[in-house]
Amino acid sequence: MIKERLGKLREVMKQEGVQCLVIPTSDYHNSEYVSEYFMARKYFSGFTGSAGTLVVAEDQAALFTDGRYFIQAARELSCSDITLMKMGEPGVPAVKDYIKEILKKGQKLGFDGRVVTAGEGEAYEKLAEAAEGRVVYDRDFCGMAWEGRTQLAFTPVYQLSEAYSGESCEGKLARLREKMKEKGAEIHYLTTLDDIAWLFNLRADDVESCPVLLSYAAITETESYLFAGEKAFSEEIREYLAKNHIILKPYESFYDFVAARGMENKEEKILVCKNRINYRLLKELPEKRLIDSPNPTTRMKAVKNETEQENLRKAHLMDGIAVTRFMYWLKKNVGKIPMDEISVAEHLKSLRAQNPSFIEPSFETISAYGDNGAIIHYSAKKDACSTIQAKGMLMVDSGGHYYEGTTDITRTFILGEITEEMRQHFTLVARAVMRLKSLRFLKGCRGTNLDLAAREVFWQQGLDYKHGTGHGVGYLLNVHEGPNSFRYKELPGSDNDWEFEEGMVTTDEPGIYIEGSHGIRTENELLCRKGEQNGYGQFMHFEDLTYVPIDLDGIDPAAMEESEKKTLNAYHKSVYEKLSPYFEGEELEFLKKATREI
Known part of the structure; x- marks a missing residue:
């Protein structure tokens, strides 16, 4: 074929x-x-x-x-x-x-x-x-x-209210225009979908698992233009656009607008991020009038405001309840009822869906049993997935979009007998997670500074993993969001001129992948917070957002440093305090055991 x-x-x-x-x-x-x-x-x-x-x-x-x-x-x-x-x-x-x-x-x-x-x-x-x-x-x-190619899909657009966004569209546009003014720009072309959705407080489902709308935007000193599928906008949303002085135009008319604007305004200074726009648009723009700079909205949306932060705590609590119930169900029933990689992922989704705030998964769940876990972004297929047995390990990387925010969590579950190598590797991953999440650092640090906190324990043993240690997460937006991340290599063409700021949300997800044998990853989300300020400067730290037990059946306490055990015990104590009010009976007993002190 x-x-x-x-x-x-x-x-x-x-x-x-x-x-x-x-x-x-x-x-x-x-x-x-x-x-x-x-x-x-x-x-x-x-x-x-x-x-x-x-x-x-x-x-x-x-x-x-x-x-x-x-x-x-x-x-x-x-x-x-x-x-x-x-x-x-x-x-x-x-x-x-x-x-x-x-x-x-x-x-x-x-x-x-x-x-x-x-x-x-x-x-x-x-x-x-x-x-x-x-x-x-x-x-x-x-x-x-391409024979039988599908048509572009434009799904219904909805507004994200200030109860969730924490800031009005009017306020965001005002902040953006201030940044444009600082750079001497008279118009800003915005083509990245998450930036546009964030700026206008709009969401849709035009891309699976990404609640964005296919669109372009043009912002001037006094006008805002949104190019999108017009039929996807209800009268209510059109009234919202009019109230915020946003002019709706057909999605396919964007390039004609750019060409006409260029002819009518031959001295207009244009702000674009060349790393984010496409080549076709670049060829429409006069080079001498371009101001090439990162989209201001990229950093704005990366720093979650107080409303978003509080909502995210709620979203992660809801998500933690669902994933912990999944952990209980999995370990109780493995080997007793039929299970495969697809069916367990569907069960986890059903647990999340019990919450009325749940919208959809934030990405396709990675449910990888046994040696499939060594495939970092494994995707199980209904006609070709592994049956799960009461032995080995299951790695599940999953997340959800809630009105209160986006979650991303990975847990590797011990289902029965594992090798000593697997146990040591599982412990190594847990150590790395604990080391990064407990960091205290001075403001000004970047992801390239902090990645070593997790990766060092792997390098000490001649090991590594072929991905970054963590990525930023959007608020009811893309599960992978910049500019913040943990990685020891700077990515070519990326915006590397950034530092960790209070309000940034970043994952902490080291892993190890042994082809033909096993894969292990543990992932929490961390919220960057300000700490002590003294003569040395402003210190920063991380607040846990994710509260789900790390499977102690895979831990070798003797392989951990005392500080790492102390951090893990403190984390599990917090998990129990957060989740126990929502559990009872056998589930509560399971939670007590899963968060026991080692």
Whole structure:
């Protein structure tokens, strides 16, 4: 099937005079997760992971992805002629280096400029020019070859009230305009979906598990324009837009608006973030009038206000009750009733759904039993998932969107007999979580400073994990949100000029992955708070948001330092205090045992 699809794609390439085609994992808004309409890389490669780039030439094709997906990609590409390129591994070229190698003199390099970032598009343009060729970016190559492609979906838009957002749309627009004024900008084009949803206090379901609306925005000193699917707006929401002086325009009219605006306002200074806009938009904008700077809304929404913080505590309490009940049900029933990776994930979802504030999962649950846990972003399929038995471990990475906020939690559950290596690895992961969450640090620290607190215990034993230690989390928005994160490497093209601020929410999720054997990850969310201020400066610390037991059946206390045991015991004491009022009978007895002191 994949060979046939690539064959049709190559026919289109030949018709359009393009010898090499780049297909990223993206939509028109540089989103991490995309709706079915934009899953071209998945359709033409068969690789179902959430990150990767497919490069198709006349006689070869290659799929580039990172360490989270090496095992998964190898499996899914095994029946195709596509070469797996393990990004970051020795001897493996980067995407651009690979294109440079295969692009012959005078050949054309193609891509849909709407799904390629401005920076990537400029780099591809230079590659093509160096080969005395050019780029072709103004057509949808994949769409021409994709049979049965779904239509763009625009779901009903709803308002997030100030009881949840903590700030009015009017207040957010005023703050944004102040930032624009500071930078000397007269108009700001905003194309990232989570920034737009946050700014206007609007939500929808246009991307699965991401409560955003497909949209663009243009903000001037006096006007706000929202480009979206007009039929998705009720009269009530249209009245809300009018009250906030937001002009609604058709989604597809955005580029015409940009072109017309450029002709009518030839001296207007334009604020954009080149790392976040697409190449097609960049080509519409006059370079001499551009102010390239991170979107001000990115940092604004990363710092949760007091209302959001209090709501998040409520959301995590609701989520903790559901996940702990799942833990009780799982450990009580494993080996006694039929279970597989899909059925247990569905049961967890049903427990979350018992709460009236629950909206939907915040991402597709990773339910990975046994050696499937070694696949960092494993995705179980109904016709190909593992049966769960009363032995080994089950890793469940899941989360929920509630009106009170977004959650993300991973727990690895001990279901029976495990090896001594598994126990030591489980303990190592727990130690790392405790070390990071208990940090005290001076304001000014970044994620590259703090990552070592978790990763050091792995490095001491010659081990590591191929992902960041933590990421920011949105408020009823994307479960992965910048700019805050814990990682020891700075990502190319990212906004690295940031520091941890009070109100930022970040996950703490070290792990270990042994191919063919097991995978272990434990994840909590942390809220950054101000601590003591003295002559040395402002000290900061983290508040736990996640309250769910860490499975003590996998812990070797003798392998932990006394400070780590003290931190784990204190955490479990808090878990019991938070959750016990909502439990009774056998569930309460289970909670007591699960949070016992070691």
